[in-house]
Amino acid sequence: MRIHRKFTGLVAGAAAVSLLLAACSGNDSANDNDNGGGGGDAAGGGEVEVFTWWAAGSEKLGLDALVGVFEEQNPDITFINGSVAGGAGSAAKDLLQSRLQANDPPDTFQAHAGAELTDYINAGQLEDVSDLYDELDLRDAFPADLVDRLTVDGKIYSVPSNIHRANVVWANPTVLEEAGLDPAATYESLDDWFVALDAVEAAGKTPLSLATTWTQVHLLETVLLADLGADAYSGLWDGSTDWAGAEVTAALEDFQKLVGYTNTDRDGLDWPGATQQVMDGQAAFNVMGDWAVAAFEEAGKVAGTDYIYFPVPGTDGVFDFLADSFTLPVGAPHPDGAKAWLATVGSAEGQTAFNMAKGSIPARTDTNPADFSEYQQTAIASFAQDTIVSSLAHGAAAPIATLNGIADATSKFTTGASDLATFQDELVAAVG
Amino acid sequence: MLRKARQWGPPLLLITPSLILIAVFVYGLIAVNAWTSATDMHTAAQSTGVTPSRFVWFENYGQLLGSDSFQHSLKNLLLYTVVFLAGAMFFGFLWAWLLDRPVRFEGVFRSVYLFPMAVSFVASGVVWRWLLNSNQGEQASGLNRLFQMAGLGFMQNNWWNNVDTGIAAIAIPAIWQLSGYIMALFLAGFRGIPDELREAAKIDGASEWQMYRLVLFPQLSPVALSAVIIIGHMSLKVFDLIMSISKPANYQTKVPAIDMFTLKSSYNYADSAAVGAILLLIVLVLIVPYLISVARAGKR
Numbered sequence: 001m002r003i004h005r006k007f008t009g010l011v012a013g014a015a016a017v018s019l020l021l022a023a024c025s026g027n028d029s030a031n032d033n034d035n036g037g038g039g040g041d042a043a044g045g046g047e048v049e050v051f052t053w054w055a056a057g058s059e060k061l062g063l064d065a066l067v068g069v070f071e072e073q074n075p076d077i078t079f080i081n082g083s084v085a086g087g088a089g090s091a092a093k094d095l096l097q098s099r100l101q102a103n104d105p106p107d108t109f110q111a112h113a114g115a116e117l118t119d120y121i122n123a124g125q126l127e128d129v130s131d132l133y134d135e136l137d138l139r140d141a142f143p144a145d146l147v148d149r150l151t152v153d154g155k156i157y158s159v160p161s162n163i164h165r166a167n168v169v170w171a172n173p174t175v176l177e178e179a180g181l182d183p184a185a186t187y188e189s190l191d192d193w194f195v196a197l198d199a200v201e202a203a204g205k206t207p208l209s210l211a212t213t214w215t216q217v218h219l220l221e222t223v224l225l226a227d228l229g230a231d232a233y234s235g236l237w238d239g240s241t242d243w244a245g246a247e248v249t250a251a252l253e254d255f256q257k258l259v260g261y262t263n264t265d266r267d268g269l270d271w272p273g274a275t276q277q278v279m280d281g282q283a284a285f286n287v288m289g290d291w292a293v294a295a296f297e298e299a300g301k302v303a304g305t306d307y308i309y310f311p312v313p314g315t316d317g318v319f320d321f322l323a324d325s326f327t328l329p330v331g332a333p334h335p336d337g338a339k340a341w342l343a344t345v346g347s348a349e350g351q352t353a354f355n356m357a358k359g360s361i362p363a364r365t366d367t368n369p370a371d372f373s374e375y376q377q378t379a380i381a382s383f384a385q386d387t388i389v390s391s392l393a394h395g396a397a398a399p400i401a402t403l404n405g406i407a408d409a410t411s412k413f414t415t416g417a418s419d420l421a422t423f424q425d426e427l428v429a430a431v432g
Numbered sequence: 433m434l435r436k437a438r439q440w441g442p443p444l445l446l447i448t449p450s451l452i453l454i455a456v457f458v459y460g461l462i463a464v465n466a467w468t469s470a471t472d473m474h475t476a477a478q479s480t481g482v483t484p485s486r487f488v489w490f491e492n493y494g495q496l497l498g499s500d501s502f503q504h505s506l507k508n509l510l511l512y513t514v515v516f517l518a519g520a521m522f523f524g525f526l527w528a529w530l531l532d533r534p535v536r537f538e539g540v541f542r543s544v545y546l547f548p549m550a551v552s553f554v555a556s557g558v559v560w561r562w563l564l565n566s567n568q569g570e571q572a573s574g575l576n577r578l579f580q581m582a583g584l585g586f587m588q589n590n591w592w593n594n595v596d597t598g599i600a601a602i603a604i605p606a607i608w609q610l611s612g613y614i615m616a617l618f619l620a621g622f623r624g625i626p627d628e629l630r631e632a633a634k635i636d637g638a639s640e641w642q643m644y645r646l647v648l649f650p651q652l653s654p655v656a657l658s659a660v661i662i663i664g665h666m667s668l669k670v671f672d673l674i675m676s677i678s679k680p681a682n683y684q685t686k687v688p689a690i691d692m693f694t695l696k697s698s699y700n701y702a703d704s705a706a707v708g709a710i711l712l713l714i715v716l717v718l719i720v721p722y723l724i725s726v727a728r729a730g731k732r
Contacts, residue, residue: 123476
């Protein structure tokens, strides 16, 4: 009897443990079934989960427009919106990192084209989509410069959906006039611009509005571009320009001077807060990518009278580009759906619909510029004729670890915790 | 033997599931974390095994502890903990002491002081980000504007944007939220002291101060110790408040928990794990003596 009881205990214990294990494995098999079913569906339609950080504003409108075209082209594939809001994409990237790590990738995900893909490629998480480029004749549809930048060891890992320009200054003409400046004036170099910034400061307004760390890195990159020129700037990323050199020191001095013109609450703002200061007439200038045009339009501002824009002084004729693109992850549950999505993203109809809503410009060269707004038309013209360089702050020029290293050094410098020499040393260390 | 098994068996069986879960998901993962922190897994490719990673013992710890920015994070953490702890204990005790006397509307005051605790750090952080705006002069807003309106313009400062002491400004909302809780602890402590003791002290001719120092404070010390442990370990884990007031990339408000997050986002898993291990050690320094003293008290 006693022995019997002991056995009962053991059996009960074993049962408890196996229940526990069953609970764990039960989940797995459920997932497998799901995947298997999904794969079966894909033959006759199926679904596609598209992972983005386009969850609000003009980005959401753009995604909706793109989905409209996709559903027209692929009526039998169900679109599943996997967008994650928050932190200008950082929340989405963190979630994506865990999902890829756990071998649970979405069918396709948004990523900045260029060096930001390096980590995914090196980790073996992306499929080569060169075949898709051949199949859809995408190599000829995109500018050669862009395709070169997307190619790693002869392979292409993503399809760009849109192009943004980073080196744009937005200004409030009313504030400029109050400071005795001509809104139509153009500035040849940063030194010319400093004169105007001094005038605004004397008039009692914030000369240049700035926001948190990434916008400071954004400003830094345009200053480097202005002072070093396009070739030497590109050389910063392939090692042919020396980060410790005197030219970089001179550029950092200009950066230091520019930060001196900015609002003191910069670290608490994100870019809309800084752009808002220009709209409200508190600040004269703001350096921001051309997604800012959507913010101005949303506020009912008119280009030319309420706000003006021009390339960052010293960078005229250079297009500091960044692009969003879509990928095909290794182990995507619905690769056919993903390929259909990539085909829509790469198509002229898809790019036109998406970019009309989002405010960026198509990566394809064969869309009709007349479909787009006034600013977009100027950007399309510049993109076709300017020298193209890659943006640092938006993942086109350097991998994430390098960018984070540069961002840390920049934040340390702008808060006054390091001097210029230390700043330069830390930049050298971050890139090296 | 069998009787022992019968005594031990059923309780053991009952706690087995949680033992297994804790073994796997707490201690197992701590072990994995320790292992990761001793490798050179600094890139995405190494984390998926595409390129191999090596075992480097304590190299990551050496580099982290030797770097200026991590020392800055540790210094920030220390400053934050000191300010948060001192502030919450001071205000918590003060309010409890005031409410301990017979006051009208005691229940109202108690609730008012306790309410902030019901707000999450993230939500209160958003509001405090506006209050702690660092603009001064004409463009001031939040507390700086309030100082101007009250004629206290000289008290304006740049709050959390001061690179040396900015982190102390982040402790202000934390103190605001947790003081009420500390008050509740102390109030319970005060109420737990029998009235006879106070009466006896008065009859013996003790002054008010003597009564507090010799009779009441000694009886409150276990409460005070618990409060220090609770606030202390919350302070060491601070993350959400900083994320919502400042930004993870802002150098002036970095603490180890923020470093852990940003390193992880850069695929630097080894350093991130090392920061986690260092944080765990710091918490242990605080918790272990407490557990030992509790265990001793239990035996007595």
